Amino acid sequence: METIEKLQKILQDVFDDETLVIDEHTSAEDIAEWDSFSHIHLCAAVEKEFGIRMTTEQAIRVKSIQDFLRIIEENHSGTL
Amino acid sequence: MTDLIQIKFSDIEQTIFSGSFFQWNASDILSLSRKLMKQETQLQKNHPELHPLKIAISGTCNTQYLTRILRPYLYAFGIQPLFYESVYGGLMNDLMNLESDLYRFQPDVFIVLRQYRDLEAYPELLSPMDAVNDLAEREVQSQLALWQFFHKHSSAQVFLTNIAVPNRHVLGNLEANLVSSRNTYLRMVNDRFLREKPSFIHLIDQEAMSADFGKDRWFDDSAWFISKQPFCMDALPVMALSLSRLTAALTGKMKKCLVLDLDNTLWGGVIGDDGLEGINLDPNHAIGEAYLDFQHTLKRYQERGVLLAVCSKNDQTIAEQVFLSHPYCYLKLQDFAAFTANWNNKADNLRHIAQQLNIGLDSLVFFDDNPAEREIVRSMLPEVAVLDVPADPAQFSVALDKAGYFDWLQLSKEDLSRAQSYAADQERIRLSESSVDYDAYLAALEMDARIGRVSRSETERFTQLINKTNQFNLRTVRYSEAEMDRLLNDEAVYPLRAILADKFSNYGLISACILRKQEEKRLWIESWVMSCRVFKRDLEKAMLNHIVAVAKNFGCAEILGEYIPTAKNGYVANLLDDLGFDLIAEENGTRRYSLSVSSYVPCETKIHVTEETM
Numbered sequence: 001m002e003t004i005e006k007l008q009k010i011l012q013d014v015f016d017d018e019t020l021v022i023d024e025h026t027s028a029e030d031i032a033e034w035d036s037f038s039h040i041h042l043c044a045a046v047e048k049e050f051g052i053r054m055t056t057e058q059a060i061r062v063k064s065i066q067d068f069l070r071i072i073e074e075n076h077s078g079t080l
Numbered sequence: 081m082t083d084l085i086q087i088k089f090s091d092i093e094q095t096i097f098s099g100s101f102f103q104w105n106a107s108d109i110l111s112l113s114r115k116l117m118k119q120e121t122q123l124q125k126n127h128p129e130l131h132p133l134k135i136a137i138s139g140t141c142n143t144q145y146l147t148r149i150l151r152p153y154l155y156a157f158g159i160q161p162l163f164y165e166s167v168y169g170g171l172m173n174d175l176m177n178l179e180s181d182l183y184r185f186q187p188d189v190f191i192v193l194r195q196y197r198d199l200e201a202y203p204e205l206l207s208p209m210d211a212v213n214d215l216a217e218r219e220v221q222s223q224l225a226l227w228q229f230f231h232k233h234s235s236a237q238v239f240l241t242n243i244a245v246p247n248r249h250v251l252g253n254l255e256a257n258l259v260s261s262r263n264t265y266l267r268m269v270n271d272r273f274l275r276e277k278p279s280f281i282h283l284i285d286q287e288a289m290s291a292d293f294g295k296d297r298w299f300d301d302s303a304w305f306i307s308k309q310p311f312c313m314d315a316l317p318v319m320a321l322s323l324s325r326l327t328a329a330l331t332g333k334m335k336k337c338l339v340l341d342l343d344n345t346l347w348g349g350v351i352g353d354d355g356l357e358g359i360n361l362d363p364n365h366a367i368g369e370a371y372l373d374f375q376h377t378l379k380r381y382q383e384r385g386v387l388l389a390v391c392s393k394n395d396q397t398i399a400e401q402v403f404l405s406h407p408y409c410y411l412k413l414q415d416f417a418a419f420t421a422n423w424n425n426k427a428d429n430l431r432h433i434a435q436q437l438n439i440g441l442d443s444l445v446f447f448d449d450n451p452a453e454r455e456i457v458r459s460m461l462p463e464v465a466v467l468d469v470p471a472d473p474a475q476f477s478v479a480l481d482k483a484g485y486f487d488w489l490q491l492s493k494e495d496l497s498r499a500q501s502y503a504a505d506q507e508r509i510r511l512s513e514s515s516v517d518y519d520a521y522l523a524a525l526e527m528d529a530r531i532g533r534v535s536r537s538e539t540e541r542f543t544q545l546i547n548k549t550n551q552f553n554l555r556t557v558r559y560s561e562a563e564m565d566r567l568l569n570d571e572a573v574y575p576l577r578a579i580l581a582d583k584f585s586n587y588g589l590i591s592a593c594i595l596r597k598q599e600e601k602r603l604w605i606e607s608w609v610m611s612c613r614v615f616k617r618d619l620e621k622a623m624l625n626h627i628v629a630v631a632k633n634f635g636c637a638e639i640l641g642e643y644i645p646t647a648k649n650g651y652v653a654n655l656l657d658d659l660g661f662d663l664i665a666e667e668n669g670t671r672r673y674s675l676s677v678s679s680y681v682p683c684e685t686k687i688h689v690t691e692e693t694m
Contacts, residue, residue, distance in 0.1 A: 040306070040313075041107055044313045060306055
């Protein structure tokens, strides 16, 4: 599965909306339920799925799918 | 990742009540909980057996994630929660302000997370022991004062975490060598709080939880800085499991008996095939030592009041050989309250064991190395808890501890003597077989009872008995310790208890009855419970004699009783009829009874009763 597909499944799950469709430009502003509570849930789910650990800076700044893609990319290139 | 998004309602229901999500990671459980919240009304409708409880949660940290995670766990334990969540940092206001939402909510349970960051003052380095002690004492006293204030205004039971000593060691190894170090001090505060805590506070052992989990993972400073979570996300399920299990214990849902297989569970090898020489319990062999160590662990469970039982596919006499003749076998036949070795299926045998011990199937925990047997029991007897036994016997003891099935809220003297008293049951059964009739048997038991008002030192046991008894329980009313306190100080209330002994064992306090004087010269039996250990001894008759005496003392002319049926109290459905009460009303199965004091003829029993002052 492509990274973006995996992210879509995670978001569907976290926001409990199986019709949710995302692309890399999707951001917190596009999803009404993306509040501070679900933000932490989302970060935890992404960390689990991709086996990464976000820094504090990354976790507070990440606001869009693009951000997540970049963080996943950086983490994996760093560890591989 | 669990594929949650496709899950249907029936699957959510199944997932929650089977507890299969316990092994999931925190973010998946958060998602499950979210789905659950959407379906909660339907779920509650499908499960009228759920026990509703009002649960308040607070702390000096963010408790939102814990609350969210707790929800499915509580349902899994048969509890339907109504939550009150304090705002972040709102603990002090909630506690001190009688107008606060907390007091308005009137919680049954108040869960409070504490953490090392709560402490403002630490000893100065190189302070002498006395100074450190004084500071710890002041810290604990100021906390206790808050809780005493709370207790005065709320009947809630409090689940308060102790403090997890952090993975911070500014002093390095000196943390462990100086009484004035922060980590030493935190341990002292924990110890002192334990020594001085009142009984309505139940400490949740966060210190042990975090150590077992691994402190470097438990503490997640980033999560604290970002969202004020006191520990990492993945620690939430650990905390939630413990909290929900203890909450369930509060409602009387407790495991009492551990049912064990024999071959390759209590020893290495198969006695029927390998013979006595083939049984490995050799302390000089790694595998033998592992089984032997497990036997020692089991003995400790037995000593703390957990009943041990055997359920094995074996010939009884062959199986008993190991206990009688193997040089290294540590457990003895007398350690088991029930011993079933035959070729029937294990589900039937478990039913038989529950019946023999007079406890519910839902009080049993099944421990068997054979996955096929576990699966059969799981599917045929869903009430029985089935432990996931690891393949390696070296892990048996820890697996049993970690499963936490015997996480009780209290331990009483009666719990500790229970095992011996079950052993005495075996002798009693032999006596009953040799007696010509039941009356002769009762007489031969040489029973002695003390019947009278409960004393101060007995109130903990009194409360425990009322709150956990299901079978002999006329109205199944439960009381918090605070409610019980008020009751015991109420002049219109006579809290009656009975203590019984026979020539085989001393049962201790095994029956409790709450009598309340009402208007128009009536005495109301608000609650009456009796331990199943002493059924069919005519103790209820001896107690009724005392109840009538209490009525006379209060100047009452009539005694009123009531039977409210539950799934478990069919045993006492006709108790009041049998005791000579008149049925005066019946509605939806609830029956009200009356007994006239003036025409009462005292019951004869075979019990020698020591009358106590009123």
